[in-house]
Amino acid sequence: MRNMRRVSVLVLALIVVLSVTVLAEERVDRYDQVFDSTQDAGRLTARFLQLITRSDDKSGDSTILTSPDGKVMIVDTGNPSTFIDIQNALEAMGVTRIDYLIASHPHVDHVGSMAQLIYAYDIGAVYTTEVEYNTSHYRSYMEALAATETPHIILSEGDTFMFGEHVLVEVFHPAPGIEYYEGYPDGSTQFINNLSLLMKLTYGDSSFLFSGDLYTAAEREIAARYGDKLRSGVLKVPHHGAGTSSSKPFREAIGAQVAVMMSDAIEELRIYRNYSKAGTDTYITSIDGAVAVSTTGDGEYTVISQFDRINSILD
Numbered sequence: 001m002r003n004m005r006r007v008s009v010l011v012l013a014l015i016v017v018l019s020v021t022v023l024a025e026e027r028v029d030r031y032d033q034v035f036d037s038t039q040d041a042g043r044l045t046a047r048f049l050q051l052i053t054r055s056d057d058k059s060g061d062s063t064i065l066t067s068p069d070g071k072v073m074i075v076d077t078g079n080p081s082t083f084i085d086i087q088n089a090l091e092a093m094g095v096t097r098i099d100y101l102i103a104s105h106p107h108v109d110h111v112g113s114m115a116q117l118i119y120a121y122d123i124g125a126v127y128t129t130e131v132e133y134n135t136s137h138y139r140s141y142m143e144a145l146a147a148t149e150t151p152h153i154i155l156s157e158g159d160t161f162m163f164g165e166h167v168l169v170e171v172f173h174p175a176p177g178i179e180y181y182e183g184y185p186d187g188s189t190q191f192i193n194n195l196s197l198l199m200k201l202t203y204g205d206s207s208f209l210f211s212g213d214l215y216t217a218a219e220r221e222i223a224a225r226y227g228d229k230l231r232s233g234v235l236k237v238p239h240h241g242a243g244t245s246s247s248k249p250f251r252e253a254i255g256a257q258v259a260v261m262m263s264d265a266i267e268e269l270r271i272y273r274n275y276s277k278a279g280t281d282t283y284i285t286s287i288d289g290a291v292a293v294s295t296t297g298d299g300e301y302t303v304i305s306q307f308d309r310i311n312s313i314l315d
């Protein structure tokens, strides 16, 4: 009995020693490398931010893109408390002008920092869908647009525009002419998420697909309509990697080499595994930190993540 206890104590001591060793090991932080923009010329680069929420809202999505000829695009702007994270990233990149400021849909974890960005930076134009949403943060960024006389461009299915001289942007969703149901916006979470902007950026043989918070209902419709046209090297995974989204037909139509989930935690391990089992190199910002994905347009992607994985939970 006493021997058993001694063994238990030894095992416990060993566990403590091992844990302390792991904790003491310096965690490599490549933040400066992720946001080093000195090699951006001639490349299309997307930097998926790790946002830290300082409120009750989830942190949300924000991605900063640079075109091969030096234009800057931001897709989504997190919740209002994450403005500092976006500001820090832009400062690290040396960015003072945002040529294209894009909102996928008007939920607070996607447009929370829009007003602050519009007031603080020189903005080329703001691009949104036509979905209107009568909440305080939505009104505040519409007011910021009006006060600063920033051009506001509405995007819908079939629209195309250029991001700089070399990158084509195609909009697949939502269709023009939104029909609001009686009582909107009560109970509109799913309705609004399914109207997220689905937008593809193409540079030579490389492409990035941004999907907002689309749910499987919209994904299936779009996959049936567009099929192979959705094929993209890099995917911003819909709805933070949650189980509401990432249906099989959608994933298969895209066939991404690299996928990034921006979230405060692993939303659903099953979704992560569905991507990684298909051979997609899959990142989660709450684990990997900020992630930079860059290409010269040859269909190959260089990925730098801020942190290394320190455990095997996702294997």
Ligand SMILES: [Zn+2]
Binding pocket: 060, 061, 107, 109, 110, 213, 239, 240
């Ligand atoms: Zn969201």
